Each structure stands twice: as C-alpha cells, then as structure tokens.
C-alpha cells in the first residue's frame with residue numbers, strides 16, 4: 554500500500570501515489586457511505602468510473618449496490634497456455650482471420666443461436682435473464698465492443714498464450730440497468746442521501762429486489778464466464794487449424810466486475826469488485842497491460858488489506874475522447890510496428906485503445922508487489938479488438 558486517507562467515515566487505502574481528482578471524489582463518496590465496511594481499497598489501475606471508480610473495492614453487510622458491480626456484470630479475463638512455441642507474422646494473421654470466422658467482434662451477434670449446452674443453467678426462474686435468453690443464445694461466444702480484446706501472446710515460459718477479455722454482453726447490461734433503476738427509485742422514496750446524485754443507489758438485502766438482483770447477477774457472471782470459455786475454445790481451434798497444436802494448459806477464467814460473499818476481518822461480507830480481481834493466496838490470475846506492453850500471469854498473496862484483491866489491468870491513463878484527441882496516431886502505430894505486434898490501430902478513432910491511453914504497467918505491477926507475485930510475463934504478438 555502506498556497511501557492512506559483517513560478524513561472520511563472509513564479510510565481509503567491506495568495502492569498508487571497519484572489519483573485523478575474525479576476518481577478521488579468517487580472514492581470519498583464510497584468511504585462516506587453509511588454501509589461501507591472497514592476501508593475502501595483502491596488498486597494501482599484506479600481511474601474514474603460511473604459512480605464508483607474502476608479498480609475499487611466496496612464491502613458491505615446489509616446492502617448490495619448494482620453500480621459497484623458495474624454495467625458489464627461478470628466482465629473479466631481468460632488466459633490459457635498453448636503447446637505452441639512460436640508463430641511467424643503470416644501464421645499470426647492466418648490465426649486471426651480463422652478466428653474472425655467463428656467469433657463475431659464489436660457489437661455483433663451470431664446469425665444462429667448457439668448450442669444451449671454452452672449456456673449456464675437456471676434462466677427459467679429469472680425475470681430479466683428469462684426475457685433476454687433467446688437473444689443471449691446468439692450473444693454467447695461474441696466479443697463485444699471497444700475495450701474487449703483477444704490477444705495472442707509470447708510467454709516468458711517459452712509458450713504462446715491466448716487471452717480473452719469480455720463480459721456478459723447485452724444480457725448483463727439489461728440486468729444491471731434494470732436493478733439500478735429500481736435501487737434509485739427505492740432510495741428516493743426513503744429520502745436516502747446516497748441515491749441518484751452519486752450514482753451509488755443500493756438495495757437492502759432484506760428486500761425481494763436485492764435477492765432477485767443477486768440471482769440475476771450470478772447468472773450474468775456465469776454467462777460471461779461461459780462466453781469467454783467458448784471464445785477461448787474457438788481461438789484455440791483457430792490456432793490449431795494453422796499450427797496443428799493439440800495441447801493446452803488449464804484455463805484461467807476470472808471476473809473483474811462482480812459481488813460475492815467472502816470472509817474478511819472476521820466478518821462475512823459482500824465484496825463488490827469493480828475493475829478488480831481476486832488474488833487469494835496461491836490463486837492464479839492475470840493482469841493485462843495493453844496491446845503494446847506486457848501482460849502478466851500472477852499468483853495471489855491473499856493480502857487482507859486489499860480484501861485479497863489485485864488490479865484488473867493497467868487502467869486508463871486518459872479518457873477515450875481525450876486519447877482520440879491528444880495521442881499521436883503515427884507514433885502509436887510506429888511503436889507497435891517496431892515491436893512487431895499485429896495490432897488494431899488504423900484510424901484516429903482507434904486511439905482510445907492505443908497503448909499510451911493506458912497507465913504504465915511496470916509502475917502498476919511495482920505498486921502491487923504486496924498483492925501478487927509474477928508467474929509468467931506475456932508480450933503481445935497479435936490482437937483483435939471489439
């Protein structure tokens with residue numbers, strides 16, 4: 554930990570030295586919530602989000618806060634080591650075009666419904682999920698827009714790795730916005746000071762609405778997990794079709810937008826992680842940098858101070874619009890070309906995902922040495938963006 558602020562109702566603990574003023578305002582809002590438990594950890598990738606900063610953790614005992622999970626419920630990363638040791642540029646391009654045939658990118662869905670066996674069970678009893686289920690059958694195995702990516706990486710262990718970043722697509726979005734709207738209305742009805750103004754409306758756990766939200770959230774988390782798993786399978790098939798690779802390691806598949814019951818500081822609490830992942834002792838995880846920098850496979854140290862969490866990436870250094878306005882297109886392309894990355898930067902509008910729009914991953918890793926150990930360093934080889 555680098556810094557602790559103690560002027561709020563509960564402390565804010567920061568794993569970074571400098572924080573955007575707007576993210577700090579949001580962290581203060583969290584720390585002043587009457588139901589926030591113990592302290593608010595801010596991960597080294599922390600930056601402004603909607604209501605709650607990305608890279609922040611909120612533990613509660615009596616309420617759930619939909620915006621502290623975020624709109625892309627269950628969004629997360631999946632990583633897998635393959636048996637391939639090297640891939641030339643022309644093979645990399647072949648793998649990408651094979652993948653494009655089976656994995657819709659951007660906001661596209663499949664033309665056909667996918668096999669129901671890919672979907673999590675239990676949609677029948679859920680209100681929003683139930684209504685969205687038919688559409689979701691065409692959304693499973695699709696990447697989604699903007700920040701989501703599939704990357705082929707070269708590991709420091711000598712193997713080629715695959716990484717997938719995606720969430721629960723429109724299904725999770727529908728659940729998130731539906732229950733946040735209910736929370737806003739409920740908070741206003743009881744004159745809660747929290748509510749709409751700071752975008753952190755809550756649902757008391759003893760209400761039916763909260764129980765319904767948690768069930769639907771858990772389905773969306775399972776859907777996002779299955780979505781990444783299916784894309785990982787199809788990515789591996791694309792790699793197989795070009796290289797003949799037949800073996801791979803165990804899949805690591807973890808959410809970074811979720812809430813779950815866990816034991817911390819001797820209490821059973823609902824831990825909301827928004828842009829943060831679990832780093833329990835000996836648990837493997839991944840911390841991506843950008844399409845132009847290293848990413849990492851990490852092993853958690855189970856540090857109780859972060860509620861056993863770590864960052865979910867490098868985090869944004871600047872907003873999307875700012876990146877498109879201010880970054881130098883030629884310089885970003887030259888840097889990626891020089892590294893030999895088969896990248897996704899063509900136009901000024903792609904600059905929102907350029908390496909320089911993200912924080913320095915080396916600094917981010919240095920700032921969380923007490924949260925994770927590095928297991929494998931991954932260098933980008935080729936990337937597909939949403």
Ligand code: 5GP
Nearest residue numbers: 700702841842843844848866867868869911
């Ligand atoms: P999110 O969009 O879920 O908040 O953040 C995802 C994280 O992934 C970002 O903080 C960033 O560090 C990382 N990231 C974004 N784009 C790429 C990419 O193309 N490749 C890799 N390896 N990491 C990325």
Ligand code: MN
Nearest residue numbers: 625628719720
């Ligand atoms: Mn997402």
Ligand code: MN
Nearest residue numbers: 628629718809
């Ligand atoms: Mn994400």
